Amino acid sequence: MPLQEQARLAVPHGIAPAPRIDGAAELADAVGRAVTRTTAAVAASWERVADSAAAADPELRELIAVLAELEGGKQLRARLAVAAYLGMGGGDPAVCDALGAAVQLLHTGLCVHDDLIDGDDRRHGRPNVAGTVLNAWRAAGAAPDVATRQADSAALLAGDLAISASLRAVAEVPVPPALRLELMREVLTALDAAIAGELLDVRSERLAPGAARPIRMAELKTAGYSVILPLRLGAVASGSADPAALAALAEYGRHLGIAYQLRDDELAVFGDAGRTGKSTSSDVRGGKRTRLLQLALDGAEAADRAVLEREVGRADATEESVECVRAIMRRSGALERHRALVVGHAAEAVGALDAGDLPHALVAYLQVIARGVPGRDR
Numbered sequence: 477m478p479l480q481e482q483a484r485l486a487v488p489h490g491i492a493p494a495p496r497i498d499g500a501a502e503l504a505d506a507v508g509r510a511v512t513r514t515t516a517a518v519a520a521s522w523e524r525v526a527d528s529a530a531a532a533d534p535e536l537r538e539l540i541a542v543l544a545e546l547e548g549g550k551q552l553r554a555r556l557a558v559a560a561y562l563g564m565g566g567g568d569p570a571v572c573d574a575l576g577a578a579v580q581l582l583h584t585g586l587c588v589h590d591d592l593i594d595g596d597d598r599r600h601g602r603p604n605v606a607g608t609v610l611n612a613w614r615a616a617g618a619a620p621d622v623a624t625r626q627a628d629s630a631a632l633l634a635g636d637l638a639i640s641a642s643l644r645a646v647a648e649v650p651v652p653p654a655l656r657l658e659l660m661r662e663v664l665t666a667l668d669a670a671i672a673g674e675l676l677d678v679r680s681e682r683l684a685p686g687a688a689r690p691i692r693m694a695e696l697k698t699a700g701y702s703v704i705l706p707l708r709l710g711a712v713a714s715g716s717a718d719p720a721a722l723a724a725l726a727e728y729g730r731h732l733g734i735a736y737q738l739r740d741d742e743l744a745v746f747g748d749a750g751r752t753g754k755s756t757s758s759d760v761r762g763g764k765r766t767r768l769l770q771l772a773l774d775g776a777e778a779a780d781r782a783v784l785e786r787e788v789g790r791a792d793a794t795e796e797s798v799e800c801v802r803a804i805m806r807r808s809g810a811l812e813r814h815r816a817l818v819v820g821h822a823a824e825a826v827g828a829l830d831a832g833d834l835p836h837a838l839v840a841y842l843q844v845i846a847r848g849v850p851g852r853d854r
Contacts, residue, residue, distance in 0.1 A: 500840030507559045507841070510569065514554045514576035518547045521577045521641050539634050542608050546584050549600075553579035553706045556845075560710025560725065563838025564717055570650050571713050578645035579706045582663070585638030586670055586701065592631040593678060600753040606631040639667070651713050658712045666705035673697025680765040685773055685788075688765030690741075691734060698740075699733020724832025728825045728842060735821035735849045741766040742814055743853070745802060751854040757798045763789025767817065771810035772801075780804045815850065822846045 522544045531537050554576035561575060588605050591597070597607030609630040613623035646659050673696030680688040707725040711717035717725075743752050744759040745768065759766065773784055784804060787797045805811050825846040829839045 500837050500844065503559060503563055503837040503841045504844075506562050507555055510558045510562070510572040511551055511554050511576060513569070513573050514551050514580060515547055517573035517577040518580050519544060521581060521645050524644070525637070525641050536637075539605075539630060539637065542605055542630075543584065543588075543634050543638055545608075546588075546599075546605070547580065551576070551580060553583055553702055555706075556703060557706035557710040559838065559841055560707045561713050562710075563835050563841060564711050564714035564721070565835070566710070566714035566716075568650060574645050574649040575706075575709055575713060578642050578649070578663070579701075579709065581638050581642035581645060582666075582701060582705075585635045585640075585642060588631055588635035588638060590674065592628060592635065593674065597627070604631070605634045646709075649713060651715070655713060655715060659709055662705060662708050662712060666701040669696045669700035673700065681763075683765065685763075685765050685769050688770070690765055690767045690770070694734045694737035695730055698737040699730045703733040703736070704729030721832040721834055724828055724830075724834060727828035727831070728846070731821045731825035731828060732846050732849065735818050735825065735846070738767060738814065738818045738821065739849055739852060741768050742811070742818070745805065746811065748853065753854070757793070757795065760788055760798045760801050761791050761793050768805060768810055768814045771813050772805045772808050775808035775810050775813070776804055777808075780808060818850045822849045 522540055525531060526537055526540050531540065557575040557579050558572045561571060566572075587599065591599055591604050592606060596604065597610055598604055603611060606627040610623050610627035613626050614620075618626070643660070643663065646663050647656065649656055649659055651659070673693050676689065676693045677697060680690075680693070704726050707729050708717075708722055711722055711725055741759070741764070743756075744754060744764075744766075745756060747754070747756055749756050769784070769788060773781055776784060783800060787793050787801055790797070823846075826843050829842060
């Protein structure tokens, strides 16, 4: 039986399929309504984990409680998954909820691991898993090395637990078994890419800035699970996506993810910390190998290049030194060229949608998202 027919028959008895969504505004409204349930769907996923036999002991339940507090944010991944599902003709609210929970839980797990690798104990201005556990052990009077070990171990296991919860959510999406298998393959493919991107990021710390591959890292680490995966999950779950549609969504997601990461890198130096919730000096002090830094090194005069080589990567760099780096990035033309890259990838994302014969409403919805990336300020 074709997957499209399986998907049609999977609609619960007595519930009519959702009417076809013809306009971008109508789709946006439908996505907005569905995503209002995402936080509750994530909470329900954590409740199922807490009710499992493995969570009979208080230690795991405490860790689940810490993870459950992390849910929030713009829920872009949930929006993309739901938009693709509804835009491609899906109509089951339970599928929307499961997809939204799955991508948000995966994001949580990968962020927890990313923070652990980076040695961060805060995210968006508040303690993350490692920071919460570290503070608790310190308050209990633990020695510094004991508190650090407990915090790092908790973060590693918490990330694993969130990824496991994501996979469980995918395994329970109420679609035919053949579609669920395809959904699981999509998640595993995205996980492979995210791990490869994280490894590339870590290895780049030991490379000269010019030898790093920030665009490839963005493609693997950001685009893969944050954009391509949600879109393909939603499309596959609808039962109406052919290979051309999936390829078009993947190409759109690749360019959008790169544009998004490039803009993130710019905001990490030139943004408003009050709006982004992130430091505007940590990337400079940490020597992050970004495309912005590469462009500055390529375009700077010799004296300015020497300043970049001296100041970027200095953990004790003063705010005056950081501002000097910003000035060099401006006058070398790096900032202007970097912004052109963001615009270019956003435009490529829009253009990629032409190849898949996608529904008009979905194309229009995704175009709005892509065109908004160059100007976003948080």
